[in-house]
Amino acid sequence: MQQSTEVTRIERVNDxxxxxxxxxxxxxxxxxTLLMKTVFRMxxxxxxxxxxxxxxxxxxxxxxxxxxxxxxxARSGRxxxxxxxxxxxxxxxIREVSSGGYLLYDSSWPRPTLLKRDxxxxxxxxxxxxxxxxxQGVRARMLLKNIMYAGxxxxxxxxxxxxxxxxxxxxxxxxxxxxxxxxxxxxxxxxYAKEHLNCSLPMRIERxxxxxxxxxxxxxxxxxxxxxxxxxxxxxxxPITPSTSLMDAFKSFCQKWRVxxxxxxxxxxxxxxxxxxxxxxxxxxAAWNGARAFTxxxxxxxxxxxxxxxxxxxxxxxxxxxxxQRVGPSTGMPTRTQQCDIMAAAYASHGDTKHVLLFxxxxxxxxxxxxxxxxxxxxxxxxVFVLQxxxxxxxxxxxxxxxxxxxxxxxRGKVMSKEDLDKIEKFWRYYDHDGDGIPYRTLPGVxxxxxxxxxxxxxxxxxxxxxxxxDYQIVVDRLKRKFDTAKKLxxxxxxxxxxxxxxxxxSVGSCDGAVAEAIDILKRRGQHVDYLRVRAFPFGEEVESxxxxxxxxxxxxxxxxxxxxxxxxxxxxxxxxxxxxxxHYSGLPLPASFVxxxxxxxxxxxxxxRALKSVNx
Amino acid sequence: MSFIxxxxxxKLDLPRNDLGLTRRDYExxxxxxxxxxxxxxxxxxxIEAVWDLSIAPExxxxxxxxxxxxxxxxxxxxGAHGFNSVHGRMPSIASGASAANRELxxxxxxxxxxxxxxxxxxxxxxxxxxxxxxxxxxxxxVYGLTKGQFSAAADVGSVTxxxxxxxxxxxxxxxxxxxxxxxFVARSFSGDKKQLVPLIKAGLNxxxxxxxxxxxxxxxxxxxxxSTKSYAYVxxxxxxxxxxxxxxxxxxxxxxxxxxxxxxxxxxxxxxxHKVDQDYDPTSRAHAMEYLRSKQVEGxxxxxxxxxxxxxxxxxxxxxxxxxxLNQIPYAKLTPGSKALDKILGRYR
Numbered sequence: 001m002q003q004s005t006e007v008t009r010i011e012r013v014n015d016x017x018x019x020x021x022x023x024x025x026x027x028x029x030x031x032x033t034l035l036m037k038t039v040f041r042m043x044x045x046x047x048x049x050x051x052x053x054x055x056x057x058x059x060x061x062x063x064x065x066x067x068x069x070x071x072x073x074a075r076s077g078r079x080x081x082x083x084x085x086x087x088x089x090x091x092x093x094i095r096e097v098s099s100g101g102y103l104l105y106d107s108s109w110p111r112p113t114l115l116k117r118d119x120x121x122x123x124x125x126x127x128x129x130x131x132x133x134x135x136q137g138v139r140a141r142m143l144l145k146n147i148m149y150a151g152x153x154x155x156x157x158x159x160x161x162x163x164x165x166x167x168x169x170x171x172x173x174x175x176x177x178x179x180x181x182x183x184x185x186x187x188x189x190x191x192y193a194k195e196h197l198n199c200s201l202p203m204r205i206e207r208x209x210x211x212x213x214x215x216x217x218x219x220x221x222x223x224x225x226x227x228x229x230x231x232x233x234x235x236x237x238x239p240i241t242p243s244t245s246l247m248d249a250f251k252s253f254c255q256k257w258r259v260x261x262x263x264x265x266x267x268x269x270x271x272x273x274x275x276x277x278x279x280x281x282x283x284x285x286a287a288w289n290g291a292r293a294f295t296x297x298x299x300x301x302x303x304x305x306x307x308x309x310x311x312x313x314x315x316x317x318x319x320x321x322x323x324x325q326r327v328g329p330s331t332g333m334p335t336r337t338q339q340c341d342i343m344a345a346a347y348a349s350h351g352d353t354k355h356v357l358l359f360x361x362x363x364x365x366x367x368x369x370x371x372x373x374x375x376x377x378x379x380x381x382x383x384v385f386v387l388q389x390x391x392x393x394x395x396x397x398x399x400x401x402x403x404x405x406x407x408x409x410x411x412r413g414k415v416m417s418k419e420d421l422d423k424i425e426k427f428w429r430y431y432d433h434d435g436d437g438i439p440y441r442t443l444p445g446v447x448x449x450x451x452x453x454x455x456x457x458x459x460x461x462x463x464x465x466x467x468x469x470x471d472y473q474i475v476v477d478r479l480k481r482k483f484d485t486a487k488k489l490x491x492x493x494x495x496x497x498x499x500x501x502x503x504x505x506x507s508v509g510s511c512d513g514a515v516a517e518a519i520d521i522l523k524r525r526g527q528h529v530d531y532l533r534v535r536a537f538p539f540g541e542e543v544e545s546x547x548x549x550x551x552x553x554x555x556x557x558x559x560x561x562x563x564x565x566x567x568x569x570x571x572x573x574x575x576x577x578x579x580x581x582x583x584h585y586s587g588l589p590l591p592a593s594f595v596x597x598x599x600x601x602x603x604x605x606x607x608x609x610r611a612l613k614s615v616n617x
Numbered sequence: 618m619s620f621i622x623x624x625x626x627x628k629l630d631l632p633r634n635d636l637g638l639t640r641r642d643y644e645x646x647x648x649x650x651x652x653x654x655x656x657x658x659x660x661x662x663x664i665e666a667v668w669d670l671s672i673a674p675e676x677x678x679x680x681x682x683x684x685x686x687x688x689x690x691x692x693x694x695x696g697a698h699g700f701n702s703v704h705g706r707m708p709s710i711a712s713g714a715s716a717a718n719r720e721l722x723x724x725x726x727x728x729x730x731x732x733x734x735x736x737x738x739x740x741x742x743x744x745x746x747x748x749x750x751x752x753x754x755x756x757x758x759v760y761g762l763t764k765g766q767f768s769a770a771a772d773v774g775s776v777t778x779x780x781x782x783x784x785x786x787x788x789x790x791x792x793x794x795x796x797x798x799x800x801f802v803a804r805s806f807s808g809d810k811k812q813l814v815p816l817i818k819a820g821l822n823x824x825x826x827x828x829x830x831x832x833x834x835x836x837x838x839x840x841x842x843x844s845t846k847s848y849a850y851v852x853x854x855x856x857x858x859x860x861x862x863x864x865x866x867x868x869x870x871x872x873x874x875x876x877x878x879x880x881x882x883x884x885x886x887x888x889x890x891h892k893v894d895q896d897y898d899p900t901s902r903a904h905a906m907e908y909l910r911s912k913q914v915e916g917x918x919x920x921x922x923x924x925x926x927x928x929x930x931x932x933x934x935x936x937x938x939x940x941x942x943l944n945q946i947p948y949a950k951l952t953p954g955s956k957a958l959d960k961i962l963g964r965y966r
Contacts, residue, residue: 040966041966215962215965215966216965216966217965221965225958225961228951228952228953229952229953229958230952231948231951231952233717233943233944233946233951234713234716234717234943236709236712236713236716253961257953257957258951260939264937265937265938265939265940266936266937266938266939267939267943267946267950267951268938268943269716269717269932269933269936269938269943271712271713271716271746273709273712273742274738274739274741274742275738277706277709277739278706278708278709278712278738278739278742279709280709281702281703281706281708281709281710281712281713281739282709282710282712282713282716283713284702284710284713285700285709285710285711285712285713285714285715285716285717286713286714286716286717286943286944287713287717288700288710288713288714288717289678289713289714289717289718289721289944290717290718290944291716291717291718291943291944293713293717307703307706308703308706311702311703401959401962402958402962403955403958404952404954404955404958405955406954406955408952409948410948442698443698443944444675444678444697444698444714444718444721445675445676445678445698445718445720445721446675447675448673448674448675448695448696448697449696450675451674451675451695451696451697451698451699452698452699453690453691453698453699453700453701454698454699454700454701454702455699455700455701456701456702456703457701465691
């Protein structure tokens, strides 16, 4: 990414970033969503990233809208237009604007000393003044100021005002007075800009037709939809950022689709537990009884769930755990993103335990993997972690329409019915009849013949208590075979590229957008690479062969300690010295430039050595 | 009873319940507890109650945490699914299991360590949530499996086997349940089968969370002089306030005594109360708490059915869950289908 150092008027149609600096709790989210959705409805690909504080009111918050005609789904890292609505962060905000960019601020209070930069253009609009002159009430004035700057931007960026009004009608349609005042504020901003500012900017929107068949949605919503469609009936949870909106979404979908219209009876139970220990206990209890059950949580919750996760692993009970990862360690930064629970989830709990992990890369995949996680959990009779992160879970991504196959049948795994039990002489809970490491189970209530005693203490393959070394080992060795079976059942890694490049990138989850964009940038520079994105643990054969067939592999991930790389070293045959880390752990979503710089630096450092190597023959 | 190995040969003359099953059909594995353990008596009382209620073995789910008491779920009704979970967390397993299938009887067995220390939070919230289950706390005042440390139920001044006196005030499970809104609170003594069996029956049929605190002496670590949870102490400080008899729907109430009162449960069955103390009102939470406290000061254990709210709304009633167990609902009724998905996605365009 080249950045100009002079003020030059570069045309950046449908390819720029607006950053909006606001104060938390002032209602800016609706204006920012309005802007983003307008771009989307004009057929131009767009993404939104929300950088919000762990606070309800008063602290600074930023929203970044990237308009991306090429459909790059990552944070850009640059800022072309800063909408500086928070006086407290002016100094920081102005520094962030890329050269040649713009800064829009509320000129009701002029800030000549703060706003000093020669290489950007400052645009002042007396937003507060206009709000105070035209609207009544402190709250209304504060809220409408946001819609007013949206109006200003509409004029500056050539946004379709009719679409904006349409969107406002979608939101406030039933509340006429609210709709009227919002439309009025929008028009006032628009008209002021048309009269006083030089519209439109070189960064502007031109209609495209590239968003058809797409939606703008966050991953917590789609994961909740996945649970709904998979037939999950029990959800237990303890509120924790950034996973809370997953259960909120599930609840609202259930209220709409799972309530008997005549009787009011609910085909679901959502339990707000007293803590995450109880939440996972409820999931295990419900799944023991044959219901599809899940819990959404984040890092601290994963730590608390450890003991129960080990029980579910050893007693072989399905459980689906969504870990919407946030910055750790400890409380960390609850409203910032990271991929820092990979190791904690892979080996959660004491003793020899290993768990199935799924890694969605975007909200679209959250939907499909959420649904699949229940099939895997029940087929394998084990906990399955869906490792999302805050960036996927809480930010709006543009993704392809979700599809559902009405022929889908849930895979309930090896559950014996009363009829099945009648045909056998004796039921052995932990016996490997099929050689795949997966035993048969029964559900409480089926029949006395199918009854067994579930326990986390030592048990033999028949389900009885044991302290006998041999009997104990038969069971834990089978659990290992079951994990090998999991390898074949989990979603395969996605591999892109010619396949014969010497350099490979391995990445995971929400890094995908940035990596894909970085690969394009590298290609333009003549550097070709292959790319593998893992979608599950345990790693399949395709991961092994990708690692084996590339000479130099960059592992791109969002944590300090190279957790994915560590897991690859531990769980594949890869030669450690082939792996190079590109680690991003600031808490902000990964931009492509970081990946490009990280890879380029290693390659450049190695250039002289390579040359030397070839001279020496 | 399940602590003597008996040959599995059916005797023809054994009494049978409505399902044609004998008490033997409700037994479990051999107990591995110390000989004379109070918990084994509770196990026997459970077998008697479940048999007498003619609950099909598979209609019962047995749940427990960790500790001596929690082991006992293996010693009764081997035809029921059992779940020996992790320490102090049985209530969450029970909550989830009950959420998934409201049609089974849930019987949780715990102890004072499992319930009042490591699991105090989960117990409190299961009471608050009014999960439809019977929760038996086998209370001996000590940690048996780890060899005799005080539990949170140990009374002030109570002495360990090694002579150490407890200085911290005890947690009383019955008072705790009353405080938290428990809808069925009882206390009994493992040595009093006559009192305990009807309480277990009533607790199993109560709609909501039924707690029975059963004083169950530990013969190995807490049955000496100076202990307030020994057989001798409990026998001497045991005051029955209300004797409860459980009368299933099918049995008519034929006799009435002056001191008797009858409470009708949700399914039409009755609890007949024989009040030993005339003034005791087991339908008044405030009265029960006050009474228990006053007797506690005197060092007395008040036993019997201490409080019951027969109109209690359990978790499912509050949640308005489908009458059909959630785990029985066919998948077709749970998924909105592809057409609905298009409609749902409309919001995100």
